[in-house]
Every structure is written in C-alpha cells, then in structure tokens.
Amino acid sequence: MLSLRTARLFLVAADAGTLTSAAERLHVSQPAASKALAQLETDLGGALFDRAGRKLILTALGEALLPRARSLIQQAADLKAEAERWRAGEDGVLSLGAGPSVTYRLLPEAVARFYRAGRTVQLTVRAGAAGMLVDQVRRGALDLVAADMGDAVLDPDLVVHPLPEESVTALVRPDHPALKGEAYDRFPLATATPPERLSRQPLPWGRPRPGLVCDDYTVLALACSASDHILAAPRSVVDRLTAEHGLVQLTASSPDLVVRPALIYRANAPHSAARQLLFECFEAVARQA
Structure with missing residues (x-):
C-alpha cells in the first residue's frame, strides 16, 4: 500500500541512487528498505527501478510517478505547516x-x-x-x-x-583608468548576476565574462573600491554605494539593461x-x- 513512508523511500532511493544509501538516510535497515520498496512495486503493478549491480535506475514507470510522489510529500509537509500555523x-x-x-x-x-x-x-x-x-x-x-x-x-x-523594473548602471573608484578614457573592455566586471544569465544580456562595461560574481553588493563595492573592477548595479543601490564606499558613476544607465x-x-x-x-x-x- 502506498503511504507517505513508502513514497519517501521511493524519492530518497531515486535521489540517492542506491538502496543502501537510501536506507542510511532514512535510518532504516537495508533489508527493511528493500522489502518496503519491493512491496511498493507490487502494489503499483510494476518496477520503479532497474538494478545495475547496486545502482538503482528509474524505469519509465518510475520516471512517470516520481513527480507525483514529490508532490505527495510536499503536500504532507504543507498540511503539517498549515496546522502548525493554525495552532500558533x-x-x-x-x-x-x-x-x-x-x-x-x-x-x-x-x-x-x-x-x-x-x-x-x-x-x-x-x-x-x-x-x-x-x-x-x-x-x-x-x-x-x-x-x-x-x-x-x-x-x-x-x-x-x-x-x-530598474535600469542598470556602472560604478568605479574615483581614480579608475576608465574615467580617463581607457576602454571599458580592458577591465574586469563585478556583478551580482550569474555568468550564465549575464550572457543573455551582456553589459556594455567591462569584459564580457565577469571577473567577480557575488550576491552581496557591499562585498562587490569593497572589492571595486580597491581594484580596477567595474561594478554593475541597479539604480536603486547606486546612491548608497557611492555614499558608503566612495564609488562614482562611470556612465549613465542604459535603458536596455534592466533588472526585473x-x-x-x-x-x-x-x-x-x-x-x-x-x-x-x-x-x-x-x-x-
């Protein structure tokens, strides 16, 4: 019979790749996990995994049912969380x-x-x-x-x-060479945008691939105040970055570059x-x- 326990075993086994690892994560014995998985496959009328030595490989049935099992576990967690909210x-x-x-x-x-x-x-x-x-x-x-x-x-x-939406602009330290006319593409870029996403919307400042990626603008600003990096930042954070770290705007913001x-x-x-x-x-x- 399908239960939250067996659904969780199915998920963990799929993620772990071996029944031994799944049993360890669920704090049950390997024989008990094997027996429960075999019973689940019997109840569902087909194999969920092909066995290649110790490795578990999802069958077509397993692939089809895995999203349902994930949803079932998530709904159970949501039910518990909602009950806790009501009680509290x-x-x-x-x-x-x-x-x-x-x-x-x-x-x-x-x-x-x-x-x-x-x-x-x-x-x-x-x-x-x-x-x-x-x-x-x-x-x-x-x-x-x-x-x-x-x-x-x-x-x-x-x-x-x-x-x-917000436009994006560029900031540099006050004595940055780019302020004296040197080409922007000579300098590394500092940004909070991951490289894979930046490649879809390249910035007109700095080298095409960023030299520094960080999700904290304070860290980015500190690095740029002590280096030749060009910091790309949304307009909303510019005033604070210039006031706190002495950075200056390199160019006006580009209307084609926005964060959403x-x-x-x-x-x-x-x-x-x-x-x-x-x-x-x-x-x-x-x-x-």
Whole structure:
C-alpha cells in the first residue's frame, strides 16, 4: 500500500541512487528498505527501478510517478505547516528569500511595515542569488521570495508578481583608468548576476565574462573600491554605494539593461495571512521607491 513512508523511500532511493544509501538516510535497515520498496512495486503493478549491480535506475514507470510522489510529500509537509500555523495563531515562522538589490532597497522598510502592523511571526531571511532562492521556494524551503524574476515567470507552479523594473548602471573608484578614457573592455566586471544569465544580456562595461560574481553588493563595492573592477548595479543601490564606499558613476544607465524584481511563491502553497501581509508590505514599498 502506498503511504507517505513508502513514497519517501521511493524519492530518497531515486535521489540517492542506491538502496543502501537510501536506507542510511532514512535510518532504516537495508533489508527493511528493500522489502518496503519491493512491496511498493507490487502494489503499483510494476518496477520503479532497474538494478545495475547496486545502482538503482528509474524505469519509465518510475520516471512517470516520481513527480507525483514529490508532490505527495510536499503536500504532507504543507498540511503539517498549515496546522502548525493554525495552532500558533499565525505566530509561527515565515521564511523569506531576498535577492541582492531587494536586500539593499526594499527589505528594510518592508520588514518595518510588517512588524508595525502588529505581527509576532518570527521572520527568517535568507539573502542570496535569485536562482537559488527560486529553487528553494519551489521545494517549499521558503515561503516567499523577493528577487529578480529570471525564468520563474515561465513556471506554472509559481505565482510571480512583478515589481517596478530598474535600469542598470556602472560604478568605479574615483581614480579608475576608465574615467580617463581607457576602454571599458580592458577591465574586469563585478556583478551580482550569474555568468550564465549575464550572457543573455551582456553589459556594455567591462569584459564580457565577469571577473567577480557575488550576491552581496557591499562585498562587490569593497572589492571595486580597491581594484580596477567595474561594478554593475541597479539604480536603486547606486546612491548608497557611492555614499558608503566612495564609488562614482562611470556612465549613465542604459535603458536596455534592466533588472526585473518580483514577489514569488508556490501556486499550491498553503494559505498564510502572514505571507500575504509581507507580500503587501513589499508591494507598497516598491510603489513608493
């Protein structure tokens, strides 16, 4: 009979690649795991894995059922989380992911508004690259992400609410050679945009492939204030970077280069009044920025 336990065994075995590793991760004996998997395959009417020595390889049936099993485990986790929220009167934990420019621009005031509204939810914030954060919201590890939307807008399992776009400009240290007329492509680029995404929208400053990639603009600014790197940054963070780190603008921003921040959460995520309030706080701050 299919159960959450056997569905989890199926998932872990698929991810681990061997039954021995799956048993270790689930803290059960290898014979018990083997027996449970064999019973599951009998109940489902077909083999989920081909065996190549110790290695497990998904069959066509296994490939077809794996997304269903993942969804089942996620729904069980959502059910538990929603029950905990009800028991706690929403005074639980809300997990937010914030992209680099959002951390600088929108996050402080949005969080302030959230708590001024009287919420007592424990808010945990994970800053990082947008792609990583979106992957985590897909897996249910984050409740809400405020970051560049990237390709998330194409995912039907995600709700993507766009925020106002921002143009991108370039900053350098005050005595940078580029300010004296030297060609931009002589100098390395510093950016929060991963190289694979930057290749789709190349910047007109610095070398085509970035020399420094970091999801923290403070780190990028410190590096650029002590080197010949050219820092590409959205307009919203420029004033703060120039004031705090003495950087100067290299050229005017390009209207063709933009970041597209958005609020993102799973379409089938359980309802959360706290998440909705935080969503509204971010939206309000973005409109005023």
